[in-house]
Amino acid sequence: MAESELGRIRSLIAPDPVSRLDGARFDDELTAGRYRPDRIWLAEEHGVPAALGVWWSRPGESPLALDHLWVSDRVDDPAGVGAGVLAAAHRAFDAKPDFHLRLAVGWRAQPAAVAAVSLRQDAAARAGMTEDLERLQYAWTPASGAPAAGERLVFRPEPDDEAFLDVFRRVSVGSLDTTSSRNVAAWGADAAARDELAVYGSVPETRGWWRLAYTKDGTLVGFGIPWRNPYGRNVGYLGVLPEHRGNGYIDEVLADITRFHAAAGAERVTATTDLVNVPMQRAFDRAGYRNTEVRLILSAPVAAA
Numbered sequence: 001m002a003e004s005e006l007g008r009i010r011s012l013i014a015p016d017p018v019s020r021l022d023g024a025r026f027d028d029e030l031t032a033g034r035y036r037p038d039r040i041w042l043a044e045e046h047g048v049p050a051a052l053g054v055w056w057s058r059p060g061e062s063p064l065a066l067d068h069l070w071v072s073d074r075v076d077d078p079a080g081v082g083a084g085v086l087a088a089a090h091r092a093f094d095a096k097p098d099f100h101l102r103l104a105v106g107w108r109a110q111p112a113a114v115a116a117v118s119l120r121q122d123a124a125a126r127a128g129m130t131e132d133l134e135r136l137q138y139a140w141t142p143a144s145g146a147p148a149a150g151e152r153l154v155f156r157p158e159p160d161d162e163a164f165l166d167v168f169r170r171v172s173v174g175s176l177d178t179t180s181s182r183n184v185a186a187w188g189a190d191a192a193a194r195d196e197l198a199v200y201g202s203v204p205e206t207r208g209w210w211r212l213a214y215t216k217d218g219t220l221v222g223f224g225i226p227w228r229n230p231y232g233r234n235v236g237y238l239g240v241l242p243e244h245r246g247n248g249y250i251d252e253v254l255a256d257i258t259r260f261h262a263a264a265g266a267e268r269v270t271a272t273t274d275l276v277n278v279p280m281q282r283a284f285d286r287a288g289y290r291n292t293e294v295r296l297i298l299s300a301p302v303a304a305a
Helices: 003-010 023-032 078-093 111-126 161-171 178-187 189-201 204-209 249-263 278-286
Strands: 040-045 048-056 065-071 098-103 131-140 153-156 211-215 220-229 232-240 269-274 290-299
Touching (some): 003 023, 040 078, 065 078, 078 111, 098 111, 153 249, 178 189, 189 232, 232 249, 249 269, 249 278
Parallel strands (some): 065 098
Antiparallel strands (some): 040 048, 048 065
16 A cells, blocks of 8 residues: 555545544554554455455564454455455465454444454455454453452562463463463464463563462462553453462452552553453453453464474
8 A cells, every 4th residue: 555545545444343443543553653554455446445454563563463344335245355355465464464353342232243243254264264252351440449459469570581481381271261272272382382471572661560479378379461552551461370270369360460550550451351261251340340342353273383
């Protein structure tokens, strides 16, 4: 996409049932470098816009996610045209970044949302993105009050990455996190743990926030990673070792992360968990988090190592 055509692209963007992208946010992301002209792809039929794909990345990095897919309702095969935009971009990127759809809570009761999801699932599948993952987005605000500090665990910073690599590896056993389970199945526990460590280590200014959780007698129980992305502070990752699950420790780990952000003056802390991870959903509810959105992530199958 030529930079001179961005004004034309902007005219095609409006919020829909699977995207929150509007003109103002489009401009903001362009200014921040998270959208780039070479990662905005347009399909035309007889000189008329037929489909548009907008990919997101951190400044200076490879495309990480498809943020927005628009397809004209005037084309004969909307899913096919959408798939064509995805396939062309994937060839240029030499990668298939995940497609993130942002949906309202209760979206299955909304016919327009169901139709919009179906179209994009069809387009993504034709482009080789056949896996889906539904995640719930949560948010905490000071109005909920900071959770009380737990009495059973002690939290300590740990500068040695190998210690966190070890707990990433260990908490993957029996994890209800779909992404972790898929990665372990495809790559093995060690490679999957190294990938997690690299993801959270990609924001180095948060590295000093990470904590290991111990009982009062010094037994390692789990860990918590307060984190942030370009849009604010969040619950990056937390886990309890398999042998210590079922004891309510997850509440204390989540409380510690939330209190850490609250002490820094955070006005909003976000978090996500999979639709199938009911225990984590209940922990968020107990800690005063509110389910604000649903994320449906469409992706290509994880390639084996």
